[in-house]
Amino acid sequence: MLRFLPAITLLVFLGPVAAGLAGTLLPAFGYLPALGGEEVSLAPWRRLAAAPGIGTAVRLTLTSGVLSTLLALALTIFVFAAGHGTQALTRVKRAMTPLLAVPHLATAVGLAFLIAPSGWLVRLIAPWPSGWQTPPDVALVQDHLGLALTLGLVLKETPFLVLMTFGALGQVRADDQLRMARSLGYGLVQAWLKVVLPLVYPQIRLPVYAVLAYSLSVVDMAIVLGPTTPPTLAPLVLRWFNDPDLAMRFQAAAGACLQFGLVAVAIGVWRAAEAALGCLARPWLSGGARGGAGTVARAAAWAGLALLFGLSSGSLLSLAIWSVAGRWRFPNAWPEQLSLERWADQAPALSGPAWTTLVVGIAAAVIALVLVAGCLENESRRQRRPAPGALTLIYLPLLVPQIGFLFGVQVLLVWADLDGGWLALIWTHLLFVLPYVFLALADPYRSLDPRYARSALALGRPPWVVWTRIKLVMLLRPILIALALGFAVSVAQYVPTLFAGGGRFSTLTTEALSLSAGGNRRVVGLFALTLAVLPLLGFGLALALPAWRFRHRRAMRVGA
């Protein structure tokens, strides 16, 4: 039974991606019998090229996507180079996990509340010392350079890269290498950059590509923070998908293919740049420059981290304050009254989407866990090494832009008459939850000492008992963390809910986004805060439960 699990997982998992890509590619060339497209033609592409704003949209997508990835990567490198092995770095790691858990939309909405010209930060300096009685007429959010969007993306992507790098460091015996380099006279930062980074980067390459793909194709953050006339490519394509004019569907499919192409090209160019940089940097690597104490790097890292944590927590706080604010006129720094009235009268409106979010999130996370644990156990029983291409396959749904294949998935679902149902919704969420659950569980699972299982088997207990009472219990903490992460990923999904839900399902994310168009900060803040809190609760449970269960077991207590 267990040996079929990898095949089942692949089918459940990659089948939709492949089918979705095909289902989007064909309409892009005019072929979609269900909607009257019988002939293959280039008409959709011509219309795409003629669409108003397409050039600007593509340019904005590329600049915001690439810039945010570069900044996130740079900040990650600085943080590690400056802080490797220090106590501070461990604390940073601990602090990054909640940041990762907060859904992208909540961060985006909170950031908009924080940095907008009428936002909290400006209110703090108005009217004194800035002299502003009315908000300055500067586009700080939805600016037409996409800088607000870039900032929001950096806030969310940096924690992800930092945590992935932590994992990579473990694989690479960085401490030993670093010690060696320092004993040869290299300063900490230079040593890290020259010795550890070349080893670590290949390990985090796939996460970096995932970040790049996400930044280029994000929809919900782009709608809240990004430019509007025109927006970046993904929201534009989404708009076309929702247009009543059927001819726009084909144009939208072409746009989705263009989005896919953009991501593919961007990853390709990035890869080439990696190689080029590798070549150019060779002489520098062995050039012998020892470097100093690394104060500049440390300052940059600290500044970056301060900005990151400051803006992220400020965003969450803004959500909280607006959700309980009564009248709050500009330029007051604090609301004139605080009241829980909004919470009281929005509670019924909140409960429906909250319930849907919980059900889908838990279902997707649990199913993903069963599949992943089964595959890992199968691998462990057969004592197989993981296949080299397997990791790329796992990352695939994270590398393909959502809008690039979800339309095809929807066509498939409609054809199978499955759309608009819970099964379709959970399945579509599962596509994106599974990679993260795998990433969170694979290393702890594989690195569990196999001799525990061997001892247990030698004691005569059947494999099933060994798995459930020994192995899974010893892995309780990583399992719960993987579950919490899977849940957080599902909570944050926007485009999958739209496409698979057939308009019948509203989750906290879709609700918050549609409310954000209404400009009522109190209600939006309320929804976004609830959206943020759910995954945090999940992580809290994931950390508290093992701590309680193993409170009398010292060896099971792991330093975070």
Add this chain to the structure above:
Amino acid sequence: MTMHGLEIADLDLSVGGRTLLKDFHLIVAPGEVTTVMGPSGCGKSSLLSYLCGTLEPAFQASGRVRLDGVAIEALPPERRRIGILFQDDLLFPHLSVGENLAFALPPAVRGRRERWARVEAALREADLAGFANRDPDTLSGGQRARVALMRTLLAQPRALLLDEPFGKLDRHLRERVRRFVFDHARQADLPTLLVTHDPADAETAGGAVVGFPESLPATRANLLQFGNNGRQQA
């Protein structure tokens, strides 16, 4: 006339083209401790893995193994009734000492009271009465080694494999634990196979000593002869 105990015959073991064991034979009588010594990488631990049934797929092995007259080479690990002790005690960290021991009790022993009584008896035997509810991590190295052995014995094995189990203990403790293990193995009449680097282990074991040669493969013909004191004979 066949003896009972652990009988290994015609064993070939190779990995990646390198033959480690060829035409290997060994018989360990019940209650006897046979020591296996040799350089690292010569296949000693792989031999134990093979006997347990947990050999990695990279290895190819063929041969016959009988335990108390029953052929076991085709059985899955949990049905072989072969106990194994490693250098690390590998007590399950999430279970208490008592729960670790109870885990080893066969399901045929029914009822909480009966099971717990056996656990307490084993603890008394190991001079650890009253330790049932303790966290294994709070025990000293020597105590854990004793618990590990009792756990293995509670599963009522028919043979015992020891993979350098005393390596992490200091010399003084080592002697005490060694005697403890061998005494119980002999008492339970178990054929015991010990893999070790330390000649002192072989000496205390007091049984036959088998040496793996410097060059591979180890065959029946080229196994080195050691005296019972673990010293190589000419």
Add this chain to the structure above:
Amino acid sequence: MMRALLTMVLGVLIAGPVAAEPWDATLAEARGQTVYWNAWGGDEQINGYIAWIGMQMRQRHGIELVHVKLTDTAEAVARVVAEKAAGRNEGGSVDLIWLNGENFAAMKAGDLLFGPFVEQLPNFRYVDTRDKPTTLVDFTVPTDGLEAPWGMAQFVFFHDTAVVAEPPRSIRALLDWARAHPGRFAYPAPPDFIGSTFLKHVLVELIADPAILQQPAESADFEAVTGSLWQWLEEIRPYLWRKGETFPVSGPALHQLLDDGEVDFSMAFNPAEASAAIGAGRLPESVRTFILDAGTIGNTHFVAIPFNAAHKAGAMVVADFLMSPEAQVHKQDPRVWGDGTVLDLDAMAPADRARFEALPRGIATLAPEQLVPVRPEPHPSWMVAIEAEWLRRFSS
């Protein structure tokens, strides 16, 4: 005499079930259904009202009403179009849709609507089809019983009297004002319906012959007719909020800008919306509404049922309740929504009429006599063309 009595009794017994009202049959069929009402969700006062309707439906008729919140009604139209093209002629995912104007015209032209059904609804008899002609003709397109009216709207502007005491009362005056106060005026980006309607006001004032707009757009020279509109928009662009780089996404978003002091005017389709917002603490008490001297556009909003709706009976029951005096008076209460009624006050029971008359007007709401003249909506094809052209010019 006995025979007559027997005949009568038998007659009642036999004729009883057969003579059941078709409406009762609809009510019975609707019980237990879940109705998916696709309606714009950008204003939570309206969302609150819809939630109240849902409660009433559950209590009175055992119907579960689900409010599918849309950012743009076109999304629901798109879904029905796609379902029709995919051959899904029953069990569609949209049961009831809040729409008017372009969206209605598109669905009617595409044979996407169920009905006519409005005449079958018992509460339709209260609707004032005589003095409110827009309840039967939607943006010059006859409803033909395919959509049921449930609210009257008229476009109004807001201003904060503490900042702007005398607002400009014509489009040309607005341009002059914007030049004098750069960055203090914004309009929502089309195709948001407030933004689109604002553009209609500009066009209607600047155009030589407004009657042309009652005809479909194809019959006229688009460039020539709308030239003055684009010229005005280009002239005002550098003086707009954010210099026209970015636009607010909806009317309520514009209200927030007014509250924050980023702009000095807002707009809405509901004369009572300002009072409601003040009451909810979202606008300062000094905000008041005004209309242009030449009048503003008024229209009716409707609900319609797609041809393939899965729960038509339930949808009809909801549509009927929306036209009931209870629902209409609750809706017109500025503490709830403040939306105007489609009903004829003379046609309803005196008790209901009294409840209407007892409703507070709201401090920022203009009296009915101050809201005239009401201008008609242009033919829907004009908006479709104007929105596309606006996107081409200002969104690239």
